[in-house]
Amino acid sequence: MSTYNQIFGIKVTAVTSNPSNPIKGQVWFNTTDAAMRYQSVTTSGAWASGGNLATARGGIGGAGTQTSGLAFGGNPVPTNGNKTEEYDGTSWTAGGNLGTARYLGIGGAGTQTSAAAFGGSTGTANVGVTEEYDGTSWTAGGTMATARGRLAGCGTQTSALAFGGVGPPPTGATEEYNGTSWTAGGTMATARYALGGAGTQTSALVFGGFTNPPAAPSAATEEYDGTSWTSGGNLGTARYGLAGAGTQTSALGFGGAPPVSGTAATEAYNGTSWTADTSMATARLYLGGCGTQTSALAFGAYPGSAATEEFTGAGLPTTKNITAS
Numbered sequence: 001m002s003t004y005n006q007i008f009g010i011k012v013t014a015v016t017s018n019p020s021n022p023i024k025g026q027v028w029f030n031t032t033d034a035a036m037r038y039q040s041v042t043t044s045g046a047w048a049s050g051g052n053l054a055t056a057r058g059g060i061g062g063a064g065t066q067t068s069g070l071a072f073g074g075n076p077v078p079t080n081g082n083k084t085e086e087y088d089g090t091s092w093t094a095g096g097n098l099g100t101a102r103y104l105g106i107g108g109a110g111t112q113t114s115a116a117a118f119g120g121s122t123g124t125a126n127v128g129v130t131e132e133y134d135g136t137s138w139t140a141g142g143t144m145a146t147a148r149g150r151l152a153g154c155g156t157q158t159s160a161l162a163f164g165g166v167g168p169p170p171t172g173a174t175e176e177y178n179g180t181s182w183t184a185g186g187t188m189a190t191a192r193y194a195l196g197g198a199g200t201q202t203s204a205l206v207f208g209g210f211t212n213p214p215a216a217p218s219a220a221t222e223e224y225d226g227t228s229w230t231s232g233g234n235l236g237t238a239r240y241g242l243a244g245a246g247t248q249t250s251a252l253g254f255g256g257a258p259p260v261s262g263t264a265a266t267e268a269y270n271g272t273s274w275t276a277d278t279s280m281a282t283a284r285l286y287l288g289g290c291g292t293q294t295s296a297l298a299f300g301a302y303p304g305s306a307a308t309e310e311f312t313g314a315g316l317p318t319t320k321n322i323t324a325s
Helices: 004-008
Strands: 013-015 026-031 035-041 046-049 062-066 067-074 084-087 092-094 108-110 114-118 130-133 138-140 152-156 159-163 172-175 182-184 194-198 202-209 221-224 229-231 244-249 251-254 266-269 274-277 288-291 295-301 305-312 318-321
Touching: 046 130, 062 114, 062 244, 062 295, 067 288, 067 295, 108 159, 114 152, 114 159, 152 202, 159 194, 159 202, 194 251, 202 244, 202 251, 202 266, 244 295
Parallel strands: 013 026, 062 108, 062 288, 108 152, 152 194, 194 244, 244 288
Antiparallel strands: 026 035, 035 318, 046 305, 062 067, 067 084, 084 092, 108 114, 114 130, 130 138, 152 159, 159 172, 172 182, 194 202, 202 221, 221 229, 244 251, 251 266, 266 274, 288 295, 295 305
């Protein structure tokens, strides 16, 4: 009778507990529960149409969840740059206007009733302005040390992270917010703008973006531990102007460019590598995003889209038992 090793040509490792971050195709024997296991891939997720924004726009900021989302700012400014809308899982309704109208990659953090918006462009200059939302109105917060547009953000209103962007030039600068003021954090290895982000202030993820020089979209991923950035697995498709959702070890990246008009491509991250998932119905660039890897929200796009899509599930590796037939 042939052994497993003879058939597959690999060694099965015996462990007392399942690996914390196994890769697709990995096989092991758990001696604690006497079970052979392998890392498989689940069925891919799916995008479905949601309620349209009341105001079509791109370069928009986002925060919150799929059923309690927040969209703010957008182009053109000042016409649409101060508008805020709130999503309840079905439709968008008007919220309080931003004090400073802006667009092009506004950093966002927090929830629908406790959000922070920072950075962006007024159309004539990039700014470091921060505003805080309480579910009704925006009030001024501390100003970032580095004024910038096309940045990314994550975290909460009182523990936010801002990273990347363009001043000009492109920057890798990171700043941490405590609800009152910003302080410098670790600098990214790759300076870039129009990038995607996810996670928290002490466990963040950055991916994609545009570098100059060289002038090119990036596939680079970096992970933040609250002090410094380290390299993660590259995106399958290098792109900029994309949106993100989720955490450092369970993220979703969607949309962006090239091409110039945007892409519908979606990728899921497991803390080590990106896996292609189901594409959005609408290709888009400079869109807004929020939520989790398994329950994300995509809305708006440049030069002016009102379309909203909801993502459910993700085609990431999952642990399964090997049983005798």
